[in-house]
Structure formats: C-alpha cells, structure tokens
Amino acid sequence: MGAEILFMDDNARPHRANIVDECLQSVDITRVDWPAYSPDLNPIEHVWDVLSRRVAARQPHPTCLSEFRRALHD
Numbered sequence: 001m002g003a004e005i006l007f008m009d010d011n012a013r014p015h016r017a018n019i020v021d022e023c024l025q026s027v028d029i030t031r032v033d034w035p036a037y038s039p040d041l042n043p044i045e046h047v048w049d050v051l052s053r054r055v056a057a058r059q060p061h062p063t064c065l066s067e068f069r070r071a072l073h074d
Contacts, residue, residue, distance in 0.1 A: 008032040010042070 007029045009015040024031060055062065055071045062068040 005029050006032050008034055008042070010034070 005028075007024060009031070014020070021031075051072060055068070058071050062071045
C-alpha cells in the first residue's frame with residue numbers, strides 16, 4: 001500500500017479510535033478529511049440506495065440468499 005493509498009471513512013467512532021489511527025500511520029496510509037455523517041458525499045452510498053430500492057421493488061421478494069444474489073446481479 002503505502003503513500004499512494006488514501007483512506008476514506010465515515011468518521012464513526014470506531015474508525016477514529018487511537019488504535020486505528022496508529023495502525024494507519026504505521027503503514028503510511030493517509031486519511032482523507034471527511035465531514036462526519038456525510039453519506040451524500042460518498043458515491044457508494046448512492047449505489048447501495050439504488051440497489052436496495054430495486055431489490056425491494058422486485059415481485060416476488062427474494063426469499064433466500066441465492067434469490068437475493070440473483071436480484072443484486074439483475
């Protein structure tokens with residue numbers, strides 16, 4: 001990894017623990033400054049939202065893991 005890696009988290013308390021800071025610093029990972037509780041700025045949150053809405057709208061609803069996987073792939 002090293003200096004080329006940037007780490008983005010959501011400022012949740014577990015991500016801000018001293019042990020996490022020390023671990024990231026020990027392997028030269030730079031943390032991106034990110035406002036707390038800012039899901040609108042994180043593109044992946046929009047992807048999860050679209051996926052969850054599409055799966056929830058399916059009729060019939062997935063009833064097992066394999067159907068859920070199929071719905072996600074569709």
